[in-house]
Amino acid sequence: MADNLEQIANDLNTASLNLQELRGKYEGALDILNAKNAQIIEALDSKKEEALQEVKSVKDTATTEITNLQDTALSKIDESKNTSITELTNKKTEALTKIEEAKTEQGEKIAKLETDLNLKAKLLTQNLTWTVGSGGESNTHFNTLEKAITEALKFTKQNNLVIFIQLTEDLTLTQGLTFSYCDCRNIIIDGQNHTIQKEMTSSTDVMFYALYSAFLPRFTNVTFKNTGLNTNGICFQVYHNSNLNLHGCVYEIDNFLVGVNVAASSSVCIGSTVSKIKNCKTGLQCFALGKLDARSITLENNETGISLIESGLVDAWNIAFTSNTSDCNVAFNTLTQQGICFR
Known part of the structure; x- marks a missing residue:
């Protein structure tokens, strides 16, 4: 009976030692897992930051291109508008010039006719x-x-x-x-x-x-x-x-x-x-x-x-x-x- 109790005590002691050894291994494994987890989280954070930077860069590039395209479109619109205004102004000026030339030409013709009439009228009265x-x-x-x-x-x-x-x-x-x-x-x-x-x-x-x-x-x-x-x-x-x-x-x-x-x-x-x-x-x-x-x-x-x-x-x-x-x-x-x- 005493031998059995001693055996049980030895077994319990052995089991306790085994349990402590197992606990140590568990805690070591847990430390390794925590370290790996920290590395993974750090890597994920780094990738996340890189991804955010890339997204920001793409966004900035897109914003710049959109702004440039908008400016170019507005510039072309302004240029087209200015060209149209210039063409209309030139056509208006040309039309006014032609009108003035026609008025001048008609004025010269009228003056010549008046001169001719005056000469012919004069011929009836003097040499x-x-x-x-x-x-x-x-x-x-x-x-x-x-x-x-x-x-x-x-x-x-x-x-x-x-x-x-x-x-x-x-x-x-x-x-x-x-x-x-x-x-x-x-x-x-x-x-x-x-x-x-x-x-x-x-x-x-x-x-x-x-x-x-x-x-x-x-x-x-x-x-x-x-x-x-x-x-x-x-x-x-x-x-x-x-x-x-x-x-x-x-x-x-x-x-x-x-x-x-x-x-x-x-x-x-x-x-x-x-x-x-x-x-x-x-x-x-x-x-x-x-x-x-x-x-x-x-x-x-x-x-x-x-x-x-x-x-x-x-x-x-x-x-x-x-x-x-x-x-x-x-x-x-x-x-x-x-x-x-x-x-």
């Missing part, structure tokens, strides 16, 4: 004086003689009023002037002692050509000159029932093949004590029922002063023949097949 020469053109000044004559022909001839066209300098013609079916009797061209010149390039080149019942202007205080050879060119050619009147005018015709050529029932009156036709192959030529009154002019240094060809009529009374190779190709005051030249 007009225009000029021809270099410089800007206006209603009363022209760069070419042709333009001045063309403008003068627009005016109605009434009350014997005339348009005086004055030369302000020597004029060089690039081409001859042709007058057909027109009446220039109310036009007087005052050369003011200047020269109208042209280089005549052929025998048929004409400086002033009248045909088909035309009336040429009157010319005075002017020299007509061929700057080429006198084997070329005609100064005045008057054909087909046309007319030239230089009676009493002051002029010189110099260095032409023919100074004045009249034919085909036309009439020319160039009589003047102060005018001269010189240095021509033929000074005056008349044929085909042409009538030429050349009283009192001077024919000087021409190869032939007067030439009649087939039924011409010339009045040469008191002409001053000076140094011509031949004064006339027919006998004076004698009816011939070529016509007759009275002297």
